[in-house]
Amino acid sequence: MDDDSRLTRWDRRTDLALGIASLVFLGSYAVHVLAPGMPKAAHAFFLSLMYTAWAMFGVDYAVRWRLSGEGPGFVRRHWLDTVVLVLPLLRPVRVVRTYESIQRRHGEPRLPLHARVAAYSALSISLLGFSGALAVYQVERSAPNASIRTFGDSLWWTCSTLSTVGYGDYVPVTTLGRFIAAGLMACGLALLGTVTGSFSSWMLQRFSLGEDERRPPEN
The missing domain is CATH 1.20.58 (Methane Monooxygenase Hydroxylase; Chain G, domain 1)
Known part of the structure; x- marks a missing residue:
């Protein structure tokens, strides 16, 4: 074995x-x-x-x-x-992998590949964002001169960080908070890149199918 x-x-x-x-x-x-x-x-x-x-x-x-x-x-x-x-x-975040494995045990997943990538990326971002918001709120709420004082502030900051917008209205001031921020930025870029790449691939496939349908048949 x-x-x-x-x-x-x-x-x-x-x-x-x-x-x-x-x-x-x-x-x-x-x-x-x-x-x-x-x-x-x-x-x-x-x-x-x-x-x-x-x-x-x-x-x-x-x-x-x-x-x-x-x-x-x-x-x-x-x-x-x-x-x-x-x-x-x-x-x-590994719950996504658990769901995927359960789906495969019951046969082929119902959603096509591109839809699964988008759905799983959205689920991963949600779980990661909620976890990051909790961690940042815990370390920032009692820090001197902190701008993140409520969990709502932390959620807003997490959304702007994961989306790579970074408004700058709320920023972590502790070392651990900034470390968490760096990790969220990296994960946000990776997940958004995955969704963008999957969407681009789907668009190319659709355009390719359209071109094949309009192309006259060869003799």
Whole structure:
């Protein structure tokens, strides 16, 4: 039994559970950030959900490392998984991959490729933007001279950052906030580039089909 098949079976069995755990982590973190005045028992409950989900991510990473048979090379080859383990707020974005794998188990996806790219990119941007807004709000709201004081400010700033518009009315002033901003800028450029490239490819295909239909048949 080769390592690739074992790793594939593990991924297939754990995709749904880890996808749910990702959403539980994000929801618990959102409550933790947005409701700081909650009772201590509720606060401890949501923190325990967060750490339990994070522990599941760690176990999954360790098992996949073991099943891959790559040794230390697993970290280099799967560097994105390592980043997601260290920064678990990025984990909910992998729900998109979970949904895709579930669709494929039930046959071919209903949407065409270009529509899937646009839909999955929109979902990824939404999850990434919400996670980034929570993180920036948490580190900026109590910082001296901060302009991001409410979660609404953070959401507006996140939208302008991901869209690469950058109005400049709200800016992070902490080192960690600026680090998060740099990551959001890079992700925004990548995701928007993906959508733009997919749309351009679809337009070219449509124009090409139109030209073929108008071209007279050859003798």
